[in-house]
Amino acid sequence: MRHTTQKQREEKHKEPADAGARGPPPSQWINHRTAIENFALTLKTTAQMLQVFGARLATTELPTGVLPTEDLLMAHTRQRDKLQDELKLLGKQGTTLLSCMREPVTKPPASKPNPSELENAATMERLLVQLAETEEAFSQFWSEHHLKFHQCLQLQQFEHNFCKVKLALDNLLEEEAEFTGVGDSGMHVEQLLKEHKKLEEKAQESLDKAQLLALVGDQLVQSRHYAADSIRPRCVELRCLRDDFVNENQRKDDLLGKALELHRQLETVSRWCEAGIYLLASQAVDKCQSREGVDIALNDIDFFSQPKI
Structure with a gap:
């Protein structure tokens, strides 16, 4: 039988010097890497969808009527809201994933961050920054597009009302001329x-x-x-x-x-x-035969001719 030496027994129970820097279990690291790759792929797909949507908006011609413009603007707004909801949901998912990477469930209380954990967290932070930049760029583009279409709608409504009011005023002037x-x-x-x-x-x-x-x-x-x-x-x-x-x-x-x-x-x-x-x-006539009758007649006429105040 082989006997275990005292030195061997001591080394067996001795903790490694870098035990505090030991990384998470391989299964957890794989899960984090897989989640990062899925997030990056979803972000890329969403960014491509935004580019396609933006290109379609940029090439859309301004309609020539109030109702067509209103319908088109509402359709664009619905598509924009849907994409914006997807960006917000993606942001929440990314924030949750980053939080999990910074505070692994299996990490001992006194352990130090592992290089693999730091790398995953840094990668996730970069992706979230990229997401924020994508959101900001899309928001700026949408503001410009919405302003252009909104002003187009304002102009068409103004022109439509102008024609109606001008016609009414022209008709009124014609009636006035009669x-x-x-x-x-x-x-x-x-x-x-x-x-x-x-x-x-x-x-x-x-x-x-x-x-x-x-x-x-x-x-x-x-x-x-x-x-x-x-x-x-x-x-x-x-x-x-x-x-x-x-x-x-x-x-x-x-x-x-x-x-x-x-x-x-x-x-x-x-x-x-x-x-x-x-x-x-x-x-x-007989009244005028006498002086008295003539005076009476003249007085009546004089009184009648006086201005009445």
């Missing part, structure tokens, strides 16, 4: 004033829309919209059309008001003349 007469009697002028008032009430909604749309255009110009040079003259035109109608409406209203006052004065004079004719015709 009020050419001033009436041949007080009743006729009063009827014209009522019709003119109805036109003014009818026009108020379009006038308000024109004013509001011009303000919207001003805001678009101030926000440095890419089509500011075409929006600005539209705002000027809206205000000119609105002012043209308001000024012409006020002019016609003043004219009809003066015509009504003139007809009322003419009617008053006409009634006075009729009353004077009646007064003269009602004087009895």
